[in-house]
Amino acid sequence: MQHSWSARTDTVEVKPHPTARDQAVAKRNLPKGSSILAVPSFTSALLFSEKGHRCDHCFRFPKEGSYLKKCTGCTAYWYCDTQCQNAQWQLHHKRLCKKINQFTSSAAFQGLKEHDKMDAILLSHLLSYLSTLAEPYSAGQSEGLEIFLSLLPGSSSAVGPPPVPAVNPPPNQELVAALFERFGNNNFTVHSHLNSIGHGIFPLASRLFNHSCTPNAAAKYILSSSNTVTMHVFALSDIAAGEEICIPYVDPALTQTRHQIFQITYGFSCNCPSCKFLNSIGHVPTPPTDSDQLKDVAEKLRSFVQVDNYLQSDDYRSRPIKETPSQLHCVFHETFMKGLSERFSDASHESDFDTAADTGVTLLALYLLVYPINYPQIGMHLLEMAKTHWNHSFVLSDLPEEKKAHAKPEISRLLVLARRVLGVMGTEGDADGPLEEISILENLLRT
Ligand SMILES: [Zn+2]
Ligand SMILES: [Zn+2]
Ligand SMILES: [Zn+2]
Numbered sequence: 514m515q516h517s518w519s520a521r522t523d524t525v526e527v528k529p530h531p532t533a534r535d536q537a538v539a540k541r542n543l544p545k546g547s548s549i550l551a552v553p554s555f556t557s558a559l560l561f562s563e564k565g566h567r568c569d570h571c572f573r574f575p576k577e578g579s580y581l582k583k584c585t586g587c588t589a590y591w592y593c594d595t596q597c598q599n600a601q602w603q604l605h606h607k608r609l610c611k612k613i614n615q616f617t618s619s620a621a622f623q624g625l626k627e628h629d630k631m632d633a634i635l636l637s638h639l640l641s642y643l644s645t646l647a648e649p650y651s652a653g654q655s656e657g658l659e660i661f662l663s664l665l666p667g668s669s670s671a672v673g674p675p676p677v678p679a680v681n682p683p684p685n686q687e688l689v690a691a692l693f694e695r696f697g698n699n700n701f702t703v704h705s706h707l708n709s710i711g712h713g714i715f716p717l718a719s720r721l722f723n724h725s726c727t728p729n730a731a732a733k734y735i736l737s738s739s740n741t742v743t744m745h746v747f748a749l750s751d752i753a754a755g756e757e758i759c760i761p762y763v764d765p766a767l768t769q770t771r772h773q774i775f776q777i778t779y780g781f782s783c784n785c786p787s788c789k790f791l792n793s794i795g796h797v798p799t800p801p802t803d804s805d806q807l808k809d810v811a812e813k814l815r816s817f818v819q820v821d822n823y824l825q826s827d828d829y830r831s832r833p834i835k836e837t838p839s840q841l842h843c844v845f846h847e848t849f850m851k852g853l854s855e856r857f858s859d860a861s862h863e864s865d866f867d868t869a870a871d872t873g874v875t876l877l878a879l880y881l882l883v884y885p886i887n888y889p890q891i892g893m894h895l896l897e898m899a900k901t902h903w904n905h906s907f908v909l910s911d912l913p914e915e916k917k918a919h920a921k922p923e924i925s926r927l928l929v930l931a932r933r934v935l936g937v938m939g940t941e942g943d944a945d946g947p948l949e950e951i952s953i954l955e956n957l958l959r960t
Contacts, residue, residue: 705942892934
């Protein structure tokens with residue numbers, strides 16, 4: 514089947530897949546960091562926690578020294594400027610403005626779970642948008658809708674659509690049900706520097722890319738003036754022509770729960786090497802609570818992953834997850850990563866540098882095991898390690914000059930590694946992201 518979009522991309526083509534519906538395959542060699550596809554959101558909505566802080570249309574913060582402008586009609590939507598306000602007004606807000614407050618304060622809306630509230634808002638945006646279109650739809654308009662309706666419905670379609678404000682003309686109920694069935698499993702969480710800021714629907718990305726917990730590509734989000742958020746799918750590693758391109762639908766670090774998420778939300782089971790291995794373990798043992806035993810697990814993990822080699826040498830090769838020895842199976846218990854992250858973050862904030870440095874390296878080892886190479890979480894963590902080291906050596910303590918001189922190369926090395934990983938993702942989200950932070954620290958180190 515020839516889609517009009519396929520002529521527009523020289524990166525991906527769709528081929529039959531042995532088990533899934535079909536697969537997106539690289540049309541040519543795609544070096545790591547290359548952009549595979551850019552898709553504007555079909556509809557999007559800010560997280561409730563971001564409302565009033567970011568523009569409801571472009572998701573950006575207001576420019577420095579300026580404030581968001583509130584829609585005077587509803588006082589519930591905020592914009593960075595009149596361009597964004599006008600753009601969203603035309604897109605959907607003109608059909609929603611008068612109704613949104615009554616709707617969000619209704620018992621029906623208030624009775625929804627947080628996640629369903631988000632879906633109700635997204636669905637309201639989408640239905641309002643569709644109601645503004647004059648039929649017959651233009652090619653561009655119908656393409657988004659057609660692709661969305663061509664997606665497989667979610668597995669929990671027994672639940673009806675959440676209540677939405679009435680729009681004029683009223684939407685066809687069959688269409689509403691059909692749209693909603695495709696909502697839960699086709700929502701993406703929009704993030705900036707790995708912090709969630711909103712939700713969006715990107716039909717073409719949903720249509721093209723299958724999931725893998727060891728993906729060779731991932732999504733990032735570009736926020737730009739007067740536009741809705743755009744998803745960019747980029748290559749995490751070099752992808753050869755003919756190779757399937759997969760993205761993670763779920764955080765690969767959810768080593769115990771992702772299984773259920775696939776079944777309940779997406780209705781598939783994942784057969785990636787990581788899932789195959791985790792299936793073969795069966796029950797994941799609980800990590801020890803005794804601190805000496807825990808230390809022993811941490812040491813074994815670091816040595817298995819060869820994290821020192823990663824930190825020091827440029828020809829690091831990651832260890833296949835399936836070779837993980839049985840004494841280390843407990844690291845796949847989700848409480849293990851959670852505990853490490855908490856200890857690392859607490860120790861960094863409490864200026865307990867030795868603990869922070871130690872847990873930081875163990876957490877890095879775990880990331881190298883559960884995430885594919887160049888996964889952004891690895892780079893963000895390397896940057897956090899560098900910042901902790903910098904604060905300890907140059908900000909919070911009065912170290913002798915000799916020790917400071919010693920710290921510099923170690924921090925530089927962490928920054929080199931952080932830049933190597935995060936450079937693959939490149940710029941995304943808000944201004945002044947991690948790549949800028951790396952540059953600032955690099956400059957400080959030179960002085
Ligand atoms: Zn804006
Ligand atoms: Zn309004
Ligand atoms: Zn998997």
